[in-house]
Amino acid sequence: xxxxxxxxxxxxxxxxxxxxxxxxxxxxxxxxxxxxxxxxxxxxxxxxxxxxxxxxxxxxxxxxxxxxxxxxxxxxxxxxxxxxxxxxxxxxxxxxxxxxxxxxxxxxxxxxxxxxxxxxxxxxxxxxxxxxxxxxxxxxxxxxxx
Amino acid sequence: xxxxxxxxxxxxxxxxxxxxxxxxxxxxxxxxxxxxxxxxxxxxxxxxxxxxxxxxxxxxxxxxxxxxxxxxxxxxxxxxxxxxxxxxxxxxxxxxxxxxxxxxxxxxxxxxxxxxx
Numbered sequence: 001x002x003x004x005x006x007x008x009x010x011x012x013x014x015x016x017x018x019x020x021x022x023x024x025x026x027x028x029x030x031x032x033x034x035x036x037x038x039x040x041x042x043x044x045x046x047x048x049x050x051x052x053x054x055x056x057x058x059x060x061x062x063x064x065x066x067x068x069x070x071x072x073x074x075x076x077x078x079x080x081x082x083x084x085x086x087x088x089x090x091x092x093x094x095x096x097x098x099x100x101x102x103x104x105x106x107x108x109x110x111x112x113x114x115x116x117x118x119x120x121x122x123x124x125x126x127x128x129x130x131x132x133x134x135x136x137x138x139x140x141x142x143x144x145x146x
Numbered sequence: 147x148x149x150x151x152x153x154x155x156x157x158x159x160x161x162x163x164x165x166x167x168x169x170x171x172x173x174x175x176x177x178x179x180x181x182x183x184x185x186x187x188x189x190x191x192x193x194x195x196x197x198x199x200x201x202x203x204x205x206x207x208x209x210x211x212x213x214x215x216x217x218x219x220x221x222x223x224x225x226x227x228x229x230x231x232x233x234x235x236x237x238x239x240x241x242x243x244x245x246x247x248x249x250x251x252x253x254x255x256x257x258x259x260x261x262x263x
Contacts, residue, residue, distance in 0.1 A: 106204035
């Protein structure tokens with residue numbers, strides 16, 4: 001039993017709330033706790049905020065949010081066609097930041113709140129963040145069975 | 147986001163309600179930041195009792211005020227953190243540099259008794 005939803009939105013700050021609510025609503029089809037849904041909201045908020053601040057710093061662009069449920073796993077892909085990242089490895093270092101007030105926390109939150117995430121980017125073409133999460137309850141059940 | 151501020155001597159109390167993210171941080175910058183820049187203001191009590199969501203943008207805004215006031219010998223005190231908000235604030239390390247209280251009264255008492263400079 002899978003499911004799929006897709007949102008295409010302008011990189012406007014007033015769309016971030018919509019993105020995270022849509023993601024949490026979509027994710028609630030799986031057996032996530034309220035705490036886990038909050039974590040998903042933060043991760044999506046960070047990914048979309050990064051698109052607005054970093055991918056499209058000068059003009060608005062399109063942010064694509066693809067949400068899937070495959071088996072018991074939630075997969076959220078946030079993609080932009082913005083400026084891209086020159087050095088992906090550097091961005092993934094703790095506390096990496098190009099903005100004074102941001103501290104490099106955005107990707108750290110995504111890393112903490114999702115089971116795993118992948119970041120791929122090409123300068124001038126855009127960036128893709130893929131995030132994966134399975135409900136803890138299900139992981140615990142599987143561990144108990146095995 | 148609804149923000150109200152109140153000045154008590156050199157203490158600024160800011161009460162926030164709603165979600166603190168890239169959309170609403172602008173209201174924080176417009177309503178809280180200038181108040182902390184008033185001459186004499188050294189302490190900011192940030193009441194987040196009605197804040198239901200915060201992300202790294204909100205954290206950055208709070209940290210910005212902390213850095214600003216610290217240079218003036220001041221402090222930021224946090225009040226009324228709800229569980230999801232507290233989790234983010236704690237993970238960001240803010241509770242290591244900003245004390246947290248369950249009410250404004252308790253924060254004001256701490257300042258009044260001189261435990262917080």
